[in-house]
Amino acid sequence: MSILVNEETRLLVQGITGREGSFHAERCMAYGTNLVAGVTPGKGGQTFEGRVPIFDSVSEAADATGANVSLIFVPPPFAADAILEAADAEIPLAVCITEGVPVRDAAMVMRYLEGKPTRLLGPNCPGLITPGAKAKVGIMPGAIHAPGKVGVVSRSGTLTYEAVGQLTGLGVGQSTCVGIGGDPVSGTTFVDVLAMFNDDPETEAIVMIGEIGGTKEQEAAAFIAAHVRKPVAALIVGQTAPPGRRMGHAGAVITGKAALASEKMRALEEAGCRVIPTPADIGATAAAMLA
Amino acid sequence: MSILVNEETRLLVQGITGREGSFHAERCMAYGTNLVAGVTPGKGGQTFEGRVPIFDSVSEAADATGANVSLIFVPPPFAADAILEAADAEIPLAVCITEGVPVRDAAMVMRYLEGKPTRLLGPNCPGLITPGAKAKVGIMPGAIHAPGKVGVVSRSGTLTYEAVGQLTGLGVGQSTCVGIGGDPVSGTTFVDVLAMFNDDPETEAIVMIGEIGGTKEQEAAAFIAAHVRKPVAALIVGQTAPPGRRMGHAGAVITGKAALASEKMRALEEAGCRVIPTPADIGATAAAMLA
C-alpha cells in the first residue's frame, strides 16, 4: 500500500547530531518511523535520544543495524560525499534533504550512481512519507497526512504540504507522498515515481505537482501517455510568473518552449491527465477523480 | 558455433589508414571477414581497397553501415578516446589491439563502460577469430586456424598462436579463439569468455592459457568450479621464471602468493581442469580431453 518506504523501513540519519538532523530524526521517530541508527563521524558509540546508536560511518551503521533507508542532513559542501558513502554501503534508498548542493556535485553523484543499487531522492527535497505505514522519512509535517489511496509526487516542498492538506481536508488519504526536489539535477524523477505508483496495487490515483522551468513535466507526460493506467491529476504552478531576467540563451535553447506553464499543461492534458486549474483546486480535482 | 564474432559480424576498423590498421584490415578481409567500414578522422569520403567506405567518426560509420564490431589500431595516446567513441556509438564489441595504453586510461575506460552496452576486448590483445564463420577480428595469422569445437582463451598473443597451431596440427579445430590481452587492466576477462563458451552449444571443450602474475587465473578457476560444465585444459606459463626485481610491496600485497605459477596451477587443478604440464603439450592434452 505504498512505494519506497513502508513497515520494513529501517531508517538511518546521516548528520543526526546536527541541529536539523536531530530535530527531524526525533520527528520521524515520533511519527512512528523505525529509526535504527544515526551517523556522525567522530561520535560513534554515543546514542541519540538515549536509545538509537550513533556510528562513525554508514557502512558500520548498516552492518550493525540493517538500515535500508538513509536520510541525509549534512551541510551542502559534504552532501555529495554523504550520498556516495550511503551508496558505498549499498543502502537502497538515500534521501538528501540538504538545500544548496552544487549542481556539479549532483551531476557527479548521479553519474556515479548509474548501474549502482542505490536510489537517490533529492537533493533539496522534503523527503517522502507513507502515512499508512507510519513511515515518515523527511521534514514534512506528519499530522496533515492520512492513509489512503492517492499517490502524491511533487517538485516542491511546502506546496506538497498544501496539496496533502487539501486532500486530507476532503477525506482523501495518501498511499505515499514523494517530494522529488526542485534542483536542476536530482536523483529520482517524476517518471520514476509515476512508474512505481503505477505498479503499486494500493495506489489508485496519482496527484502530480509540477512547476515552470525545465522539461521534467513533459517527460512525465510522455510516460503517462505510454504507461500509466491510473488516473492522474496534475497541477503546474508559475502560470502567471513573468519571465525572469537572464543572461544568454543556453538555458532557453536546451528547454525551448517546454519551460512554459502553458506548454506543460498542454502536454499533460494530451497525455490524458486531469489538469488542476488553480492551486486551490488540488483536493477537489483529486476527489472528483476518485468518485 | 562460436562466441562474439560470427557470420553476422559487420566489422569497422578504427585507424584504418594507418600502417598497422590498413595491413590488418586487409588481412581480415582476405580471411573472409565482412569489413564494412573504416574510420580515420579527416579522411571521410575516401575508400579502403577501393570498396570499403571510410568515415570521419564511428557514429557516422555505424549509422551508415550497421557495423557491430570495431577493431582499434590507433596509437596509445588516443586509444582511450577511440574506445569511448566506439562506446558512444553503442558498438556492441570493441577490440583494442593497441599496445602501451596507459593503465590509468584503461581503468578510466572500464569504469566508464560499467552499465554500458559495449564490451571491450583488450587493450594489448591479438583479437579474436571464429574460423567456422570466416570471421577474423585481430592480428593472428588466419591460416593456422581450423573450424571445430574447442574454445581457446588466452592472456597471450603469440602463445595463443602456438596453442592453436598445436591444436590444428592434431586435427583439433576451434570454435572461437579469444586473446584477452596481457595488460594489468583490461576489458573482457577469462571469466567472461569462459561463461560465453560454457553457454555456446557448439563449444565442447575449452583451452585456457594463463601466465604468472595477477589473480585472473584464480578467478577463472573459481568460476570453472562453480559454473563450467565443459572440460577445460589449462596451461600456466612462466613456471620457471625467476622473481623479477621490484620496488616496494604493494603489488605483492594485492596478489599475495596468487601470482605464482604453482598457486595458479593448484587452483585450476582443484577446479577440475586438466593442467597442461608444459607448453609443448597443449594440443595433446586437448585432443586427449576430447577423445
Place this chain on the structure above:
Amino acid sequence: MKLHEYQAKELLAAYGAPVPENYVASSGAEAADAARKLGGEAVVKAQVHAGGRGKAGGVKVAASPEEAAQIAESLIGSTLVTLQTGPAGAPVHKVLVERTMEIERELYLSVATDGSRRRPVVIASASGGMEIEEVAQTEPEKVLTEPVDPVIGFRAFQGRRLAARLGLPAAQTRPFSALVEACCRAYDEKDATMIEINPLVLTAGGELLALDAKISLDDDALFRHPAEAGLRDASQDDPLEAQAAEAGIAYVKLDGDIGCMVNGAGLAMATMDIVQFAGAKPANFLDVGGGAGEEKISRAILLMLSDPNVEKALVNIFGGILRCDVAARGVVDAYGKADRRPPLVARMLGTNADEGKEVLARSGLNARMADTLQEAAAAIKE
C-alpha cells in the same frame, strides 16, 4: 552569479581558449590608451550583466583612440537598457576595448547543464549571432548538442564530430576541439552554470576567437571558489533583490500592488497564481526559504514593504521546518518596525498553525485570517 564579459574572457583565456586582445577601461583616457595599444581602431563594449548590448548601443567601433575615449565616456556612468536587462537597465562602470577583425563566419557555442540528461551539454550552431533561440525553435536541426560526461569530461572525438557537423575547415578541427574542451574544463572546475560564446568567430585569417563571452557561476559552489566569488558586481542587480539574496531570501520585484511573503518556491508561485486568478496583481515573488527564523521573516516582510507600490500584503505560511508561531512573531515584529502598515491577509497551516494565528490575533494588527487559498485570494481582492 554572473560575470562581466571581461571577467569571462580572462577566465576562458586562463584555460587556453583564444580571445581577441582586449583591455578593460574605467575612463575615456584608459580607453584611448587601450585603443592605441590595439593600433588605433578598436571596439568599445559596455560591461553589463546582460546580452543584447549591440542593438542597445552598448557596442561601438572607434576609428581612433580619441573616438574610443569619446565612446567610453558616453557609456561609462550611463544605464544601458537591453532586451535582457528589463526596463530598469543596468549601470555601466567599465568598458572593454578590443581589437577589431575581419569576420569570416559567426558560430554559436555554449555549455549549460541539462537537467533531463543530468549533465552539462555543449550546444553549438553554425548560425551564430543573436537569433539562436529562434533557430532552436524554427530549425532545431541546426542546433547541435554533445552531452558531457560529468566524470570523464568532453572527449576529443566529440570535438571532431562537432567540428565536422558545423562544417569547419579541417585546419580548425583541432583548435575548435581544444576550445570546447577548455570551456568544458572551465565549466567543471569553476562550477559554472552557463558559459556562452556568441559569437564564436572564424576570422578572415582562419583564426577561431571568442568574440563575446558570458559566464554564470553556481552560487551554491562559490564556497570553493573564493577568487571568483570576489568578482561579483552587485551594482548590476536590483538593489532590493541583492539585499534579499544576502539574507538568503529569494525576491523578485514585479509590477503589482499585492506584497506576498511565502515559504517555499512552489507555494510562492502557487500564491502568485491565486492572486492573479482572483484579478489582483502581485508586487513581488518572495520565498523566505526553508528553516527561516523570526528575524529572517521580519526582514522579508520589511523588504516586501519597502516597495512603495505595495498596498496590501499576503502572508502564506505552511509550517514544516518553519513553525507558524515563529513566522507570526516575525510578521508582528516587522509591522512594528515598518513606517507604513498596509492591510494584511494571513494564512497559516501546518506546524503550530493555531499558535501562529493566536500571535497575530493578539498583536492588534489589522490582519484578516484565511484558511484556504480561495479565502486568501478573495480576501486580498476585497
Place this chain on the structure above:
Amino acid sequence: MKLHEYQAKELLAAYGAPVPENYVASSGAEAADAARKLGGEAVVKAQVHAGGRGKAGGVKVAASPEEAAQIAESLIGSTLVTLQTGPAGAPVHKVLVERTMEIERELYLSVATDGSRRRPVVIASASGGMEIEEVAQTEPEKVLTEPVDPVIGFRAFQGRRLAARLGLPAAQTRPFSALVEACCRAYDEKDATMIEINPLVLTAGGELLALDAKISLDDDALFRHPAEAGLRDASQDDPLEAQAAEAGIAYVKLDGDIGCMVNGAGLAMATMDIVQFAGAKPANFLDVGGGAGEEKISRAILLMLSDPNVEKALVNIFGGILRCDVAARGVVDAYGKADRRPPLVARMLGTNADEGKEVLARSGLNARMADTLQEAAAAIKE
C-alpha cells in the same frame, strides 16, 4: 619507471603530503651542510631504486654534520646490495639527509592498481615497517584496502573509515584522510603504478609524516609527463636491460647459458619453461615485442649475444604481425655482425614460415631447424 626517494618525496610534498624536512646531497660537504640546517643530527639515506636499504647499511643516523659527511662519503660511489636489488646491487650517487624524529607509531600506506578490481586501491596497515608482505600472508585482516573509483577518486568518507580502522587518534583523522587523498591525486595525475609510504609515521608530537616514499610511474604514460620523464636514473638499471628498453625490447638477464629470442611475452615464458624442463638453463628472457622489423630483430640478437655466458641460442618466432622471413633476415644480419657465433636452434611458424626457414638455410649459418617446441628443446639440450 622508478623514482628515487628524494624525487618521490618532492612529488608527494607538491600534492600536500607531509614529509620530513630533507636535503639531497651529492658529496660529504653537501651532506654536512644539510645536517647543519637540520640542527646537527640527521639521518643519511642512500638513494637507490630499491627497498631494504636499512638492513643493507644504506640508512644511518649521524650525530653531527661531520659524521653526516663521513657517512655520505662512504655511501656515495658505493654499490648497495639489498634484498630488492639482486646480487648486482645498485650504485649510490646521492644521499638524502633528513631530520630525525621521535616515532610513536609506524603505519604502512600504499596505492597500486588492482587488475581484478580494475582500479587503484589504497592499502594500509597499522603494522608498518618492513614486514608488510608477511602480515598480508599471515594476518590478512590487518591489511586494509579501499578501492579508489577511477573517475571520482578517493573520497573523504573512505579516509575517515580507514583512519578509524587503523585506530588513529581522532585528531589525525583529517590529516590522514588528506594525506591519502594527496597520494591518490598524485597517483592519478602522474600516472603512477605504485606509491608506497613505508613507514608512515605518527611522531611523538602527533604529526603524520611520510618517512620513506617509493613511486613507480607508468612508462606507457610518460609521453604526457615530460617533467617526470626527465627524472629517470638509468644508472640504477642493468645496462643491458636499459639498452634493451630503449630499443623497445623486454630483456631480463638470467644466469644460464641458452640465449633465447622470442616474439611475445607469453611465448617467451613458454620457451624458457621448455628450455628448463629439458634440463638446460636460459641466459635471458627476451621478448622482441609485436611488429618488430629486421633491424630490431638484429639488435635483439646482438643484445643476447653480448652476454658472454651465452653458449647456444634459441630463436622461437611465431609469425603474426612479424613475418618469419623478416625475422630470419634480422638473425642473419646479427650473426654477420657478431664477434662470436654460438650454435643456433631456430623455430619458425606462422606468417611466411617457409620463407624464413629458406633465408636461414641459404645463409650458411650453423642453424638447426626445429618444428615443434619439443624438437627445439631437444636440439638445445644436445
